[in-house]
Amino acid sequence: MHITRYTDYSLRVLIYLAAEPERLATIQEIADSYDISKNHLMKVVHQLNKKGYIETIRGKKGGMRLHMAPEDINIGILVRETEQDLNIVECFSSKNACKITPVCGLKSMFNEALKAFLEVLDKYTLADVIRGHHRPQLLRLLQIA
Secondary structure, three states: OEEEEEEEEHHHHHHHHHHHHOOOHHHHHHOOOOOOOHHHOOOOHHHHHOOOOOEEEEEOOOEEEEEHHHHHHHHHHHHHHHHOOOOOHHHHOOOOOOOOOOOOOOOHHHHHOOOOOOOHOOOOOOHHOOOOOOOHHHHHHOOOO
């Protein structure tokens, strides 16, 4: 299973904001921290705001922060909401042109694997990602003072 850059960046933004949940952060500082494009993050942040994961505050002293508690942000749900296509094989798609689909056992195997993948992610929240002894290292690595 491969997640898109969009989902990866969504997770990174949320991790960054969860590291210091009361602090306002800008798209530019998150982009700089991860050494990724600000332009890529703009769409991600817009969608995270629309979905209620973050809140944005406009103005000179504006920025963004989590709108939900890290404990309330389920990783499996986030992946489902940010991945546009979970069709890991062609036969999952409405555009399936594979001739052997009616007799192939792979579709059910891949469906079972995808279900298991998402069930594992459903067990975790953003709080689990940043929990405990990793937080000081996370702050240092992200260069959050």
